Amino acid sequence: MSAKQPPAADAQEAELRVLRDQIDSVDRQIHQLLNDRARLAQQVASVKEHYRQGDETPVFYRPEREAQVLRAVMARNEGPLADVTVARLFREVMSVCLALEESMQVVFLGPEGTFTQQAAQKHFGQSACCHALDSLEQVFTAVERGEAHYAVVPIESENAGLIRHTLDLFRRFNLFICGEVELSPEVSSKAVNRSPRYLVVGREAIGPSGDDKTSLLLVCEDEPGALHDLLAPFHRRQISLTRLETRSSGEHDWNMLFYIDFEGHNTDAQVSELLAELDALKVEVKHLGSYPKAVL
Structure with a gap:
């Protein structure tokens, strides 16, 4: 015969049950809203396809728009979650929704598991299809030929400063910088002179984001x-x-x-x-x- 729980334990379990029920309710609302947002993303894709001009490929990813959304998320955040934490959650939501519009193909200098891959996934989210290539020249070529939508390339290392080979390729290829990614020092190394910086490279010029x-x-x-x-x-x-x-x-x-x-x-x-x-x-x-x- 099991021992009867003390009154305090019964009271605690009753309060926890109420809170868990509330969490389940909130989870259902979040789930519904996520699907609502995904359906809106699909409608955006349909509108862009409908108004496409001839063979012109619609632009589904708008870096300036994404930056504005993330800044707005951080500005309106009231906690207890940190601003950056909430923004990272929204980036993943946008990544998943963008994948419904178009599978985003992103290339980077391999091998896999490098900081450049971390930078690519930080910027585009886990739903982007990131592929490693053997050289920076192959990375630039893949974007210029339309074999990939974007590339993420190193421009500033933590110890050596500016990466000259990347600059040389910018002179040779007719591509645009579409964004930048910084990895925090604790991600890249325990002994860092500066934060490693990466650039997002694409074929289209980017409109103003406000910052x-x-x-x-x-x-x-x-x-x-x-x-x-x-x-x-x-x-x-x-x-x-x-x-x-x-x-x-x-x-x-x-x-x-x-x-x-x-x-x-x-x-x-x-x-x-x-x-x-x-x-x-x-x-x-x-x-x-x-x-x-x-x-x-």
């Missing part, structure tokens, strides 16, 4: 005052640089290559004027892209 960066490659003759002349248009407009790297272009000893990240989108009036002024200088300018700042 953006622009990246440029500039090539000019290595002569006194060259850097001052390049930076003067930024200074006059008080445009903040977030990254500036200089190196030999690798083609001629007298040419220098500058990689510049700065705040703003190319549709902003100030940035548009800046790009026009740079084009007027004796310098080769390649606009790599304007894209949302990393949200997570």
